[in-house]
Amino acid sequence: MKIGILGYGKMGREVESAALDKGHEIVWKIDASNKDTLTPELLKKADVVIEFTTPHTAEENIKMVLKAGIPIVTGSTGWYENLDEITAFCHTQNGTLFYASNFSIGVNLFFEASRYLSELASKYAEYTVDIEEIHHTQKLDAPSGTAITLAQKVCSAHPHYTSWCMDTSPRPDEIPIRAIRTDAVPGTHTLTFQGPNDKLVFTHEAFNRKGFASGAVTAAEWIIGKKGVYNMDDLLNLKK
Ligand SMILES: NC(=O)c1ccc[n+]([C@@H]2O[C@H](COP(=O)([O-])OP(=O)(O)OC[C@H]3O[C@@H](n4cnc5c(N)ncnc54)[C@H](O)[C@@H]3O)[C@@H](O)[C@H]2O)c1
Structure with missing residues (x-):
């Protein structure tokens, strides 16, 4: 799987390591310093994007990736008051969004x-x-x-x-x-x-960040081929 990493901080680096361990390819890595280089063309080189940025940038990033037609897994927190709006946006784009406040x-x-x-x-x-x-x-x-x-x-x-x-x-x-x-x-x-x-x-x-990163990569593998909005209850089959 070709993965784009959006947010290359503590979690982005752990995601890179977990993804490489599972045999995936990282096609691009973007953080605050090079975010202007993320064009729709570059975005489309990824089969899936994994996003761990900040509470203030997550929504804009999610919308940008959905607009490009690429599935996105986001672990950013602090934006869930707008979850309904983002869910509606995902449906209008016929897109794929996986979000989790905690992937472990x-x-x-x-x-x-x-x-x-x-x-x-x-x-x-x-x-x-x-x-x-x-x-x-x-x-x-x-x-x-x-x-x-x-x-x-x-x-x-x-x-x-x-x-x-x-x-x-x-x-x-x-x-x-x-x-x-x-x-x-x-x-x-x-x-x-x-x-x-x-x-x-x-x-x-949590003893370290590896459990979060590994869960995010598993979510990325799981959403390929799906449409809609998902979370860990879907992945782990915990929905009541
Ligand atoms: N869901 C989970 O399991 C889980 C686990 C740990 C952390 N988190 C959350 O993930 C987020 C990131 O955590 P972290 O510890 O990696 O933070 P961090 O500060 O170490 O990294 C954030 C990264 O985002 C980048 N960034 C900022 N604005 C950006 C933008 N507009 N476009 C692209 N990149 C941008 C920064 O340059 C940095 O590389 C936080 O919201 C945190 O609460 C979630």
Whole structure:
């Protein structure tokens, strides 16, 4: 498979390494310094584009790739408030978009297990839910896309909760999320069910970025030949 890498930072470099390990070819690499060289002609040299840039550039990049008729896998976070608009745009282009706030298989198992735990805990009002995420200091968005997806999984299974917030005094129906920034942490997420006499603490800790990169390459292999908008629930067959 010929892959174009859009965003050649920490994740772009890991994607390159994972893709080469799986026998794919990297036909171009673009970052902020050479983005003006990305013409439609160059774009079309790729069978698929893998995009890891920033919350502010992801949407424009996704639209540009879809307009060129090339499938795109994006791992950029912090733009999901416009997911409906981008989904509609993808359909108007008859394009292919795969997005995930987290490509690691472990995190997606964690999401599903969290959903199930939330369903069980929802029967016992004495347990309240909170989320903590820890990331490296260069991360631009807070809370992380993964923490937001985790909160959405809890809300989908726990009727007491309808949304999340970063306030220290949440409404009863809001899940508080605490975002901590400290050096060199690729991503740690903890879901806690706190009761008066005990607590359940459920953590996913990424040791490095390889799991995210490998998942993104797997998603790129998987979307070839498909049309529409997909995420990890489709890839891992987790859709409820
Ligand atoms: N989905 C996942 O599994 C996952 C995992 C890790 C990180 N992320 C997300 O991926 C994104 C990138 O993370 P990172 O750690 O690689 O960041 P990074 O800062 O190391 O790299 C970002 C890259 O994007 C490039 N860039 C910026 N603007 C651009 C533009 N307009 N066109 C092309 N390239 C541009 C920069 O030059 C840089 O190379 C972030 O949003 C992060 O939250 C997602």
